[in-house]
Amino acid sequence: MREKLRNGKSEIRNRESETVGEDPLLEIKNLKTWFPIRRGVFSRTVGQIRAVDGVSLTMNPGETLGLVGESGCGKTTLARTILLLDKAHSGHIQFKDIEMLSSPRSKIQPLRRQLQVIFQDPFSSLNPRMTVLDIVSEGMIEHGIIRRRERQEAVSGLLEDVGLGQDALHRYPHEFSGGQRQRISIARAISLHPELIICDEAVSALDVSIQAQVMNLLMDLRKKYGLAYLFISHDLNVVRHISDRIAVMYLGRIVESGSTQDIMEHPQHPYTRALISAIPKAGQPHQDRIVLRGDVPSPASPPSGCPFHPRCPYAIEQCSQERPYLTPLNIENNSRQLVACIRKDEI
């Protein structure tokens, strides 16, 4: 039955892939997620942490979008908002043809199946009291994909997909290493035949040799099932390897986005440039790197204008007054590289 489902799905996908670019899988417009800061006896709201502060993004079916940024820049909050785990303050999230933020629960519930997530910490994202069989089959039974008695067979197939042996079925998460646990999380995510999987730092906690195994697995599954990934990581080396496109986030905003090649080879935004030059590159001649001054400001009181201007080597007075928006780098040749910097044409 799984086969049937899958075949049906790939047909749909073939149709979709012909219309890539016209019919995005996920479209986010001006999304804001703020968390109130409460103080005092009556928990008065004294301010807002602007974790996500006006993000717009588009993802096509079957595409892998890498989202990079440093800790605290709002990557994870963005992911949690898309998954409706955090409440958005304002904005739009359209997944396929459903507006997720304003639709009633009954319309959203079936969509959740197609939107899955793999979390960073494989030690806290699996219930320690459930066996692998329970963990992986729970969602399928809940969503009525399989019946309870079919679950052993279904889970066996999934474990094979993710490179775990059949002996894993009746074991508990603590019996597995970090890499193997992440494979269990992946099996759980693909069990519902999703269209989009959000990988939130899915390989960051793993050792290098294991990290490569899991990345290979993710790339294989993407090919096999036509999955789209929103691949969130602070590690540009990893993101570069797996993504078709990259979006760079700083203090709750996207500062630059474009194809992986454009971003890695011709970064335009001063922050992207610094980020790329900061990666230690093994085996390549040592070069001068851009070392940024200072720390990332607090999202509770982001700087006025461009959020990056206090650390930016190119900042001028205007940068502290005017908020830059994502605009195409080169309007004439219709480039798909978007940069949020008012001086992008000069620097």
Next chain:
Amino acid sequence: MKPLLEIQNVSVSFRSSDGDVTPAVSNVSLSIQKGDVLGLVGESGCGKSVTAMSILRLLPTPPGQIDGGSIFYEGEDLLQLPIEKMQRIRGNAISMIFQEPMTALSPLQRIGAQLVEALRMHPTTSRTVNNLPPNKRGNLSRREAWKTAEGWLTKVGIPDASERMYAYPHQLSGGMRQRVMIAMALMLYPALLIADEPTTALDVTIQAQIFDLIRGMRKKDTSMLLITHDMGVIWEMCSHIAVMYASEIVETGTVDKVFKDPIHPYTKALIAVIPGKVLPGEHLPAIPGQVPSPGDYPKGCHFQDRCHYAFDRCRQDHPPLYCHGDRSIRCFLAEENP
């Protein structure tokens, strides 16, 4: 030339309450010359940190126990020193930067108080106030120590140092806390600096700042032992490299040579797997299998199950560390001079 620090055949194990013995470090030998930066690389649990902690004898015993070997620092075996004398080495001669600055700093004391304490606790060779006459060295008054500490905070790039001296660690960001640790480690002018994953908890742009700082602050003759899991960091920072796998050193050499021509299959794999060396989207040359858990190492070579080159002998005998010139490799394939 005699090395500044020479670790010879050190083995460390941990004992659990029910009598199980788990080896953490087996027969590790390393040497650091004056001015060298030695990078110790390996995966989590391979024994890198335990090796570093044994140098300063910071391992909690029990459960930890140093089973054998010696660690020579300027001719003295640190493992045989009485603990009071060890206190003279710590900070003055060898100091350490830990991975997580939040747990390394006391949460209850202000930054300034912690720095002053460190300065006043280590008087004997304190060269911290260079403009003081030699006879006054080592007897820093509270006020002098405070001034010195404040000067160091400025040197490591902390803005408003005079105010930050009154801050508690939780009021500083991760990068700032790590700077405080660096100031604390460097202000005593140690001959050897041990940095255990100093930037792993930090973002890349902050990592770049910290490495820039360490590079600039470290005096030419300060040696360093840098522990990391990131081959990129080794390449940028180090002159020598030692690769550890499953409690053992498997390869050592200069960074240039090892990166250009890795010999041990594990080192080869580590270098091949660096993303960016493979075309985007292509399969990464991953190392198959899992790291064996401590105490469960196979007979013979510890890497055999994951090695493409393994043959019968690897399953029977344990390979010794073969030395060829300035390189050493723990692999039967390297028995003859390469």
